[in-house]
Structure formats: structure tokens, C-alpha cells
Amino acid sequence: MxxxxxxxxxxxxxxxxxxNHAACSPLPAPTVQATQSLLEEQHLYGCRYSNGWMGLVDKIRDTAARFIGASPEEVALTRNTSHGLLLVANGLPWRSGDNLIVPHGEFTANVYPWLTLRGRGVEVRFAPMRDNRILPEDIEALMDSRTRLVAISAVQFGSGFRCDLHAIAAICRARGVLLCVDGIQALGQVPFNVNDPQVDFLSAGGPKWLMAPLGTGIFYCRKGLIEQLAPVFMGWRSTLDSENYYDYNMPWHPTARRFEEATLNIPGLLGLQASMNLLTEVGxxxxxxxxxxxxxxxxxxxxxxxxxxxxxxxxxxxxxxxxxxxxxxxxxxxxxxxxxxxxxxxxxxxxxxxxxxxxxxxxxxxxxxxxxxx
Ligand SMILES: Cc1ncc(COP(=O)(O)O)c(C=O)c1O
Structure with missing residues (x-):
């Protein structure tokens, strides 16, 4: 077509x-239909859908994983960008005296989760913005032996500048520093693969370039890091067998699914899935x-x-x-x-x-x- x-x-x-898609996208017709299908189901039948909703969620997660080149075990469905960033900020095992780097000019969603870490003795270092550019060498210059993480948007909300994630990822890897990407201004408008360049965490809400309903998002956590995020936000669906309501001693789910702590916005996420399918079809x-x-x-x-x-x-x-x-x-x-x-x-x-x-x-x-x- x-x-x-x-x-x-x-x-x-x-x-x-x-x-105005950097603010919020109009919903495409197939997205509205996908969302409405579940709303109507609930409207007409109540909770009948609960019989199959886990299956729906698994398929949505598979679609999201494919969209970013991840494995489904590394993806959690969320409600917004901040959700994933907060999981990282509050979950990593920080020690007093650690530092992390955030560029100046980032949207506030990628600032406040890190600033709260000051209370735990973590220093937040702001990389300069030069003529609306963020340079990998400026980020590297701020690093020392206590630098644990770089948090950056793939595309800046206030300028549209697309940072050199390949260079930044290479610096991070060489120094053993984690890379956490806010992808909401990138996913859906630029091809993105979490393995090229290799990022450790990616979080993106659905309503902008992904053309999805409000209150939807995806979070990617590299496989080896899932266990490193402390269980700060765990609920009944974080467990290995969330349908087992009478066992209070279940281990956490071994995959990133553990970060889907409870009932999800499935109508919205079905819309997100339809939008991702559309964007993939368009190319x-x-x-x-x-x-x-x-x-x-x-x-x-x-x-x-x-x-x-x-x-x-x-x-x-x-x-x-x-x-x-x-x-x-x-x-x-x-x-x-x-x-x-x-x-x-x-x-x-x-x-x-x-x-x-x-x-x-x-x-x-x-x-x-x-x-x-x-
Ligand atoms: C770079 C960036 N991150 C995050 C957000 C929104 O965050 P959330 O999805 O948590 O509401 C926006 C815009 O609203 C943004 O431009």
C-alpha cells in the first residue's frame, strides 16, 4: 500500500x-477497533474475558518484543515511560557515592526518578547540551569509577535531536556503565533494536509515535539484569504462578514479566499491539x-x-x-x-x-x- x-x-x-505526534498521536482505526473489542466484551459480558486475558497479554508482549528486537522474556507491558524508568531507578543496587549521568534538557520524566536517588547518596551529573546536541565525549568526560548508569532519551523532546546511541553504548560498555534509554520520542518513527546498539534498559510510552492509547507502554530489561533490579514494586502478577491464589511463598517470575505487577490496561495494550502491527506493516x-x-x-x-x-x-x-x-x-x-x-x-x-x-x-x-x- x-x-x-x-x-x-x-x-x-x-x-x-x-x-503533533511528539505530543500525542491520533489513533488509527485498527487500534480503536482492537481497544473497543475488549471494552465491548466487558460491556456485554463482564469478566468473561478473564478466561483468556493472560493469553492476550502474552501475545501483546511477543509483538512488543519483536518490535524492538528483544526476546519476550525481556519485556514487560507498562502504563507509561516513567513506569519503566522508576523500576530501574528504584531497583538498581545503588551505593552511597555512586553517580549517574543525565543530559541537560531531558524531559522531566527522565529526570525526577534519578533525582530522588540523591536521598540515597547518589550524585546526578548533568551532561551539557551544546546547540541542542548531546555529545558522547561530554558524557564520557563526566564518568569516573563510581559512574553506574547513563539515562538518555534516544530523541530529545525539545529539539528532536537524535543522539549517537551507538557511540554512547560503546562508551558505556567499555566502562561497565549501564545504559537506560527513554524511547518514547523514538519508537515508531525510527527503527530501533535493543541489540544494535546494545542498551540495558528501554522504556517507552505508547501514545506518541507508537500511535497507541493513553496509559500504555513497554519496558525492556536485558536478560542478565532482571535479577539485579530489586523487587521494589512487586505484586500478585510478579509471581511464578499468579493464578495460584493460596500460595504466599511463590518465587518471582524469572522473566521481565515480574515487572507487570498486577491487572493491566488490556484494552489499551490491545490498541498498542494493533498500532505496532500497523507500523511494522508500513515499515x-x-x-x-x-x-x-x-x-x-x-x-x-x-x-x-x-x-x-x-x-x-x-x-x-x-x-x-x-x-x-x-x-x-x-x-x-x-x-x-x-x-x-x-x-x-x-x-x-x-x-x-x-x-x-x-x-x-x-x-x-x-x-x-x-x-x-x-
Ligand atoms: C522524552 C519523554 N519522556 C517521557 C515522556 C512522558 O512520560 P510518561 O510516558 O511517563 O508520561 C515524554 C512526553 O510526554 C517525553 O517527551
Whole structure:
């Protein structure tokens, strides 16, 4: 199917020019259907679905694992990005005097879980952001013998900068430092495989580029590390046999499934599964190429109109589907209001406008944005 043919799955295209997937994606039709199927089941029959819901969850987890190149034993279904980051922050065996590294400018979801560790004597070191770039050498310069972990977003929310995860992973590995990736701004728009580059932990919520319902997410934990995360957030479904309600001495489940502590948002997760299947069908390489085309056209048009692009776009490897811009004189809030009035949906982030198209958006829609700017 050609990309534009998928537009029929997005009735939202009739409502506005939506270029805001770094905030939250409209749901594709198959995703809504998948979610609704379970809502209707519960509506009509109550808990009948409980007979088979474990099976559904296993299949969703398999789909999520395939999507990121992991084994299903290394994946837990979650409710948001923070859920996975908090499992790592609170689960690792920190010792007073340890430190970890987080870049400046990270979204707060990837800051607060680490800051709370200060109470346990862990130092949080902030790597500088240089012209919206985070450089592997700056991260390495902050490392010493007590550095335990680097926590970084694969794609930055405030600029769209895509860090050199290969270089950062190589530095971490050489130094015996763990790498924890916030993947919510990357998964669904750039191909991602947890083994290339090798990351230790990955957490991503579903509602942005993965086009999934709110309250869904996935967490990846490298196999050898599952046992290293302390059981700080364990519940009845963390056990080896969660259907055995009368044994209080069960061991924890040996796989990452132990991090799915209790009843899940299965309607939402069925939607996540449908969206991942759709994105796989469309093809992550094709999505990436299309987003480069759209953002090229956008950046050219903006520059021609006197706007300043704040997103690093010098090399393809540092680019994502996000482009941020501002005007040398006009306030970003004013530009944002102008675009909103023209029914073009983008985000205002600090002093920049953030534009984030997805695979079903067209060059005509980019033109609409440019026209709306006058
Ligand atoms: C980089 C990044 N991480 C995390 C989040 C959201 O975190 P959560 O999924 O925990 O709500 C966002 C945006 O909302 C984000 O841009």
C-alpha cells in the first residue's frame, strides 16, 4: 500500500492538519477497533474475558518484543515511560557515592526518578547540551569509577535531536556503565533494536509515535539484569504462578514479566499491539525516509520565510521526525496561536514551535503549515 492510502485509517485528517505526534498521536482505526473489542466484551459480558486475558497479554508482549528486537522474556507491558524508568531507578543496587549521568534538557520524566536517588547518596551529573546536541565525549568526560548508569532519551523532546546511541553504548560498555534509554520520542518513527546498539534498559510510552492509547507502554530489561533490579514494586502478577491464589511463598517470575505487577490496561495494550502491527506493516525504514522528506521540505520553507531552525539537522543520523523553529523577532506563543487559528496543530515548547509529522502526513500538509505562517 502507498503511504497516502493509509490516510483512510486516520479520520482525524478531516478535522485539522495534525503535526503533533511528539505530543500525542491520533489513533488509527485498527487500534480503536482492537481497544473497543475488549471494552465491548466487558460491556456485554463482564469478566468473561478473564478466561483468556493472560493469553492476550502474552501475545501483546511477543509483538512488543519483536518490535524492538528483544526476546519476550525481556519485556514487560507498562502504563507509561516513567513506569519503566522508576523500576530501574528504584531497583538498581545503588551505593552511597555512586553517580549517574543525565543530559541537560531531558524531559522531566527522565529526570525526577534519578533525582530522588540523591536521598540515597547518589550524585546526578548533568551532561551539557551544546546547540541542542548531546555529545558522547561530554558524557564520557563526566564518568569516573563510581559512574553506574547513563539515562538518555534516544530523541530529545525539545529539539528532536537524535543522539549517537551507538557511540554512547560503546562508551558505556567499555566502562561497565549501564545504559537506560527513554524511547518514547523514538519508537515508531525510527527503527530501533535493543541489540544494535546494545542498551540495558528501554522504556517507552505508547501514545506518541507508537500511535497507541493513553496509559500504555513497554519496558525492556536485558536478560542478565532482571535479577539485579530489586523487587521494589512487586505484586500478585510478579509471581511464578499468579493464578495460584493460596500460595504466599511463590518465587518471582524469572522473566521481565515480574515487572507487570498486577491487572493491566488490556484494552489499551490491545490498541498498542494493533498500532505496532500497523507500523511494522508500513515499515520503519519507509516511515523514516518519509519523515526526512517532510522535514526537509518544512525546514526549507521555514528558512525561506526567515525562521530559524533550532533542531540540529546537519547530518541525517542526528535527525528525527521533529523540527523546532523560532522567529528572530516574533514570539513563539504568537506563532503558535496563528497556526492553531489556521487549524494546524503543533506544540509550543519553551521559546520554539515543535512540528512532528508522522507517516500518513503529506507534503501538502507541510505546505498548509507554511501558508498559515504567511
Ligand atoms: C522524552 C519523554 N519522556 C517521557 C515522556 C512522558 O512520560 P510518561 O510516558 O511517563 O508520561 C515524554 C512526553 O510526554 C517525553 O517527551
Amino acid at each position: 502507498e503511504l497516502h492510502e493509509y490516510r483512510s485509517l486516520f479520520p482525524s485528517v478531516a478535522n485539522h492538519v495534525y503535526l 520503519l525504514e519507509r516511515i523514516r525516509a518519509h519523515l526526512l522528506r517532510l522535514t526537509d521540505a518544512l525546514a526549507d520553507g521555514l528558512r525561506a520565510r526567515g525562521y530559524v531552525i533550532t533542531t540540529p539537522m546537519d547530518s541525517e543520523s542526528e535527525r528525527s521526525g521533529i523540527v523546532c523553529f523560532k522567529h528572530p523577532v516574533r514570539k513563539a506563543a504568537e506563532i503558535h496561536a496563528q497556526l492553531t487559528a489556521a487549524n494546524v496543530i503543533v506544540s509550543l515548547r519553551g521559546d520554539v514551535i515543535r512540528v512532528s509529522p508522522h507517516f500518513y502526513n503529506t507534503l501538502e500538509e507541510i505546505e498548509s503549515l507554511l501558508r498559515a505562517l504567511g
